[in-house]
Amino acid sequence: MTLDILKNRRTVRQYERKDIPEQLLEELLETACRASNTGNMQTYSVVITRTTEIKKKLAPIHFNQPMIMEAPVVLTFCADYNRFIKWCKLRHAEPGYDNFQSFFSASIDALLVAQQFCTAAEIKGLGICYLGTTTYNTDQIIQALDLPKYVIPVATVTVGYPAAQTEQVERLPLEAIIHQERYHDYTSEDIDRLYREKEALPANQGFVAENGKETLAQVFTDIRYTRAGNEQSSKVLLKAIKDQGFTF
Amino acid sequence: MTLDILKNRRTVRQYERKDIPEQLLEELLETACRASNTGNMQTYSVVITRTTEIKKKLAPIHFNQPMIMEAPVVLTFCADYNRFIKWCKLRHAEPGYDNFQSFFSASIDALLVAQQFCTAAEIKGLGICYLGTTTYNTDQIIQALDLPKYVIPVATVTVGYPAAQTEQVERLPLEAIIHQERYHDYTSEDIDRLYREKEALPANQGFVAENGKETLAQVFTDIRYTRAGNEQSSKVLLKAIKDQGFTF
Numbered sequence: 001m002t003l004d005i006l007k008n009r010r011t012v013r014q015y016e017r018k019d020i021p022e023q024l025l026e027e028l029l030e031t032a033c034r035a036s037n038t039g040n041m042q043t044y045s046v047v048i049t050r051t052t053e054i055k056k057k058l059a060p061i062h063f064n065q066p067m068i069m070e071a072p073v074v075l076t077f078c079a080d081y082n083r084f085i086k087w088c089k090l091r092h093a094e095p096g097y098d099n100f101q102s103f104f105s106a107s108i109d110a111l112l113v114a115q116q117f118c119t120a121a122e123i124k125g126l127g128i129c130y131l132g133t134t135t136y137n138t139d140q141i142i143q144a145l146d147l148p149k150y151v152i153p154v155a156t157v158t159v160g161y162p163a164a165q166t167e168q169v170e171r172l173p174l175e176a177i178i179h180q181e182r183y184h185d186y187t188s189e190d191i192d193r194l195y196r197e198k199e200a201l202p203a204n205q206g207f208v209a210e211n212g213k214e215t216l217a218q219v220f221t222d223i224r225y226t227r228a229g230n231e232q233s234s235k236v237l238l239k240a241i242k243d244q245g246f247t248f
Numbered sequence: 249m250t251l252d253i254l255k256n257r258r259t260v261r262q263y264e265r266k267d268i269p270e271q272l273l274e275e276l277l278e279t280a281c282r283a284s285n286t287g288n289m290q291t292y293s294v295v296i297t298r299t300t301e302i303k304k305k306l307a308p309i310h311f312n313q314p315m316i317m318e319a320p321v322v323l324t325f326c327a328d329y330n331r332f333i334k335w336c337k338l339r340h341a342e343p344g345y346d347n348f349q350s351f352f353s354a355s356i357d358a359l360l361v362a363q364q365f366c367t368a369a370e371i372k373g374l375g376i377c378y379l380g381t382t383t384y385n386t387d388q389i390i391q392a393l394d395l396p397k398y399v400i401p402v403a404t405v406t407v408g409y410p411a412a413q414t415e416q417v418e419r420l421p422l423e424a425i426i427h428q429e430r431y432h433d434y435t436s437e438d439i440d441r442l443y444r445e446k447e448a449l450p451a452n453q454g455f456v457a458e459n460g461k462e463t464l465a466q467v468f469t470d471i472r473y474t475r476a477g478n479e480q481s482s483k484v485l486l487k488a489i490k491d492q493g494f495t496f
Binding site for chain 2: 233
């Protein structure tokens, strides 16, 4: 088996009007659950959204990104200690999972399952898109999906049959990502060299021009991922984690 | 292409004494970087450990799990805003990424890359093991690998050629993991039904007997993942995140 599907993958934001058979979706989710997890506790859950009713609730929470309404299936992957804690209590065991470590390890496990689901789906010819907005309006997702204590949504994935072939977007050279033996911090010359190709791409130069900015980095800091936005959503996310029972 | 490799995968803890060619490792890491990430900011780094010198530093931090010394390659996947922030500053952009949201979204991205790496490695006949200890002694890993401000290790993976075929471990039935449209909380009867098969497995009954416990759940709460351990490592992890510059 080759790595071609993984190498050639790209995010798919436009889907055919065609449902995903229930049996295929279950096969993909079962396959995903084969990903590694902490202590085989499986501290995650997946909420499957197919109905217009729930999609309409989720859409504004995800800033009305059209994939929510257009994809046949929306999956919300959640860190979930609720099931495990309930099991402990029913088995005369005293759970100690109402803390940050437990929240974070459950998040790790949920994310590995999410990614394994995406790969399985792509192998089967489906296309996926992660919605980064899941950690922005966490409190509203909790409410829309009736998530109980000890359950936090950490990733939302839309999935369906691709309607259009899109261009693969760039990545930094591998040299930018890897460090041999120890972290070797970047000099200004390193940064210039590693970002040169990205900054020279016509699409990225277009973003700079369209937004009336001087540099691509300013498009990120001033428009896409601003301090004000990050600080606001940090507050919401931290409060949601605590309100759901993970105290720190 | 079928899902067989993903379905049949299992964690590999014993490796042949055989190196992973540098070119293959780079191909796997490049493939992994094709996983989705937030805004294509690629806020992650991977530290590659091959030398005995660094393995000896990492081994005790990971509670001397033998995979660290025995695997040809140990990878530490890190949430990394350092590179991106340096780029912003060099490009006259004001980064607002010293907060919890940024830490968490960088962690998500690092974990998706980690999982995609693992799948790519398994497709190529390698075996992997995640070390859950990465979030326990985060401060010591930061020191051992010289991780600068805005860099936090979130997953450690050992990788090598499998030396032994191991049994695939159980998973809960898919019914335990998925929720249609809304989260449907578990009744006591649900929990009994969903955990019955797991609790009946000879291996799991063996753990209960060996540890002199009444139930499998008590093996988790009293021995494997205790309140005291979780609370201690929560403190260490939270302090490390803040000390690395993500304030909240």
